[in-house]
Amino acid sequence: MIGIFDSGVGGLTVVRAILEEIPGYDIVYFGDTAHSPYGTKSSETVIGYTIKNIEFLLSQGAKVIVIACNTASSVATAEVLERFSVPIFEVITPAVELALQISRNFNFGVIGTRATVTSGIYEKKIMEKHPQAKVYSVACPLLVPLVEEGWMNKPETSMIVKKYLLPLKIRQIDTLILGCTHYPLLQKVIQRKIGRRVRLIDSSIGVSSSVKAFLAHNAEVKQQLGQNGNLMLFVSDVTDQFQKIAAMTLKTGVTLKCVKL
Amino acid sequence: MIGIFDSGVGGLTVVRAILEEIPGYDIVYFGDTAHSPYGTKSSETVIGYTIKNIEFLLSQGAKVIVIACNTASSVATAEVLERFSVPIFEVITPAVELALQISRNFNFGVIGTRATVTSGIYEKKIMEKHPQAKVYSVACPLLVPLVEEGWMNKPETSMIVKKYLLPLKIRQIDTLILGCTHYPLLQKVIQRKIGRRVRLIDSSIGVSSSVKAFLAHNAEVKQQLGQNGNLMLFVSDVTDQFQKIAAMTLKTGVTLKCVKL
Numbered sequence: 001m002i003g004i005f006d007s008g009v010g011g012l013t014v015v016r017a018i019l020e021e022i023p024g025y026d027i028v029y030f031g032d033t034a035h036s037p038y039g040t041k042s043s044e045t046v047i048g049y050t051i052k053n054i055e056f057l058l059s060q061g062a063k064v065i066v067i068a069c070n071t072a073s074s075v076a077t078a079e080v081l082e083r084f085s086v087p088i089f090e091v092i093t094p095a096v097e098l099a100l101q102i103s104r105n106f107n108f109g110v111i112g113t114r115a116t117v118t119s120g121i122y123e124k125k126i127m128e129k130h131p132q133a134k135v136y137s138v139a140c141p142l143l144v145p146l147v148e149e150g151w152m153n154k155p156e157t158s159m160i161v162k163k164y165l166l167p168l169k170i171r172q173i174d175t176l177i178l179g180c181t182h183y184p185l186l187q188k189v190i191q192r193k194i195g196r197r198v199r200l201i202d203s204s205i206g207v208s209s210s211v212k213a214f215l216a217h218n219a220e221v222k223q224q225l226g227q228n229g230n231l232m233l234f235v236s237d238v239t240d241q242f243q244k245i246a247a248m249t250l251k252t253g254v255t256l257k258c259v260k261l
Numbered sequence: 262m263i264g265i266f267d268s269g270v271g272g273l274t275v276v277r278a279i280l281e282e283i284p285g286y287d288i289v290y291f292g293d294t295a296h297s298p299y300g301t302k303s304s305e306t307v308i309g310y311t312i313k314n315i316e317f318l319l320s321q322g323a324k325v326i327v328i329a330c331n332t333a334s335s336v337a338t339a340e341v342l343e344r345f346s347v348p349i350f351e352v353i354t355p356a357v358e359l360a361l362q363i364s365r366n367f368n369f370g371v372i373g374t375r376a377t378v379t380s381g382i383y384e385k386k387i388m389e390k391h392p393q394a395k396v397y398s399v400a401c402p403l404l405v406p407l408v409e410e411g412w413m414n415k416p417e418t419s420m421i422v423k424k425y426l427l428p429l430k431i432r433q434i435d436t437l438i439l440g441c442t443h444y445p446l447l448q449k450v451i452q453r454k455i456g457r458r459v460r461l462i463d464s465s466i467g468v469s470s471s472v473k474a475f476l477a478h479n480a481e482v483k484q485q486l487g488q489n490g491n492l493m494l495f496v497s498d499v500t501d502q503f504q505k506i507a508a509m510t511l512k513t514g515v516t517l518k519c520v521k522l
Contacts, residue, residue, distance in 0.1 A: 033302070034296065034302065034306050035295065035296060036301075040297075040409070040500065040502065041294070041295065041498050041500065042498050042499055042500050044498075045295050045497075045498045048521075114502070141406070141410055142403075142406055142407065142410060142412075145402070145403055145406040146403065148301070149402055149403060151403070155420075156417055156420050156421050156424070159416075159417050159420070160417050163417065236306075237302050237303050237305075237306040238303055239301065239302060239303050241301065241375070260309075
């Protein structure tokens with residue numbers, strides 16, 4: 001079973017990408033909706049939640065973990081790699097690799113939650129591989145609530161996106177990393193506001209390719225994963241809003257089980 | 262000691278009102294920032310948090326509890342009144358009483374979080390006292406994140422407030438209840454968008470008057486409360502953002518202690 005978690009509904013974009021890229025694997029998803037959002041909270045708190053989430057997924061039989069949340073990936077990866085022995089994937093590294101492949105001028109933009117941007121993780125990972133790169137980051141804390149309200153196509157959202165992207169637009173970036181799993185749901189308006197020449201990197205696609213590549217070379221782990229196409233969805237708080245957006249993201253009806261951690 | 266809690270920073274408007282109306286009492290405040298916001302979560306989850314918060318305040322020596330959060334007041338009051346024996350105040354009833362005193366045409370507007378509006382508590386309490394009243398409620402889930410970002414004076418906020426208030430504006434309300442402790446921080450723009458003739462009811466002022474009236478008639482409880490002007494602030498997660506808004510709301514430097522519940 002592949003275990004995937006996020007602070008809420010955003011990580012379902014990763015589930016969707018994995019279902020498309022490597023169909024058939026059993027998946028257990030946990031959305032920590034009782035503690036959502038993570039992006040406005042301290043590193044210490046996010047690390048605590050991340051550990052609990054992984055323990056829950058392991059208890060459900062997960063043999064591989066995907067941290068489908070940029071905030072948790074940014075601040076908690078080092079900690080959980082030390083603590084757990086199963087393979088753990090996060091969304092930052094694959095997005096950075098994709099960005100480095102695509103860029104021509106190595107001027108990168110990164111947008112994310114306040115916690116992700118404050119962590120400086122994208123800059124660090126990009127500079128490690130390409131020290132001459134320029135990386136401009138902007139925290140966009142209002143985009144998560146706007147997506148969770150379903151305001152993807154409202155003019156107010158468009159104005160707010162424009163305001164957030166302005167400092168990146170003047171920097172001549174050619175690649176923009178969407179450093180939050182909610183943002184692919186705003187892809188259209190982001191593309192319109194940043195301009196058509198800038199390539200957008202969707203971290204959900206990056207991580208699913210990484211998992212695919214890993215399984216191709218690790219037959220032993222692959223064997224441990226069930227391949228009956230089961231999808232179990234757990235949340236720590238059931239709300240109508242979550243069910244609505246989950247169904248929209250996965251394009252299918254969803255049954256949620258609630259579990260208190 | 263008076264114990265006051267909210268999901269985050271919003272309840273500090275209640276602290277401010279109590280400091281002004283009945284100065285000198287010792288106050289212990291708890292902001293449940295690790296679980297914030299409450300307004301997008303289910304009743305069951307909010308009830309669980311509310312019980313834990315009250316238990317914490319009692320453990321700190323609180324002899325009176327103020328639920329300085331409309332969402333918790335809406336969905337958890339009945340439950341905690343049964344469970345705890347100390348006097349517990351909530352923000353809904355005083356706001357309703359104030360609104361009924363002020364209104365002339367008994368057409369009321371209520372704005373709040375999704376959880377508060379869904380609970381229907383304001384309608385119920387108003388209709389109990391004045392069955393001919395008309396109550397129009399609108400959930401405004403984006404206003405809390407906008408306040409927490411400090412976007413009180415941005416044009417985008419103004420547009421969003423206008424959009425939310427439009428259905429109330431056409432209803433000829435003469436009184437608008439600000440059913441969330443964050444909203445007094447948006448008082449100016451709300452007043453501008455709803456029109457100068459509509460009176461706004463700030464629930465933080467209502468509840469502080471209730472506590473004052475109660476203490477005037479309950480000497481025994483009053484004696485148990487320390488009156489050394491101490492103010493202790495606890496949060497379940499310390500973030501820079503909280504400290505900034507706390508200092509702005511209380512107009513003084515603040516020292517936060519962190520406690521995990």
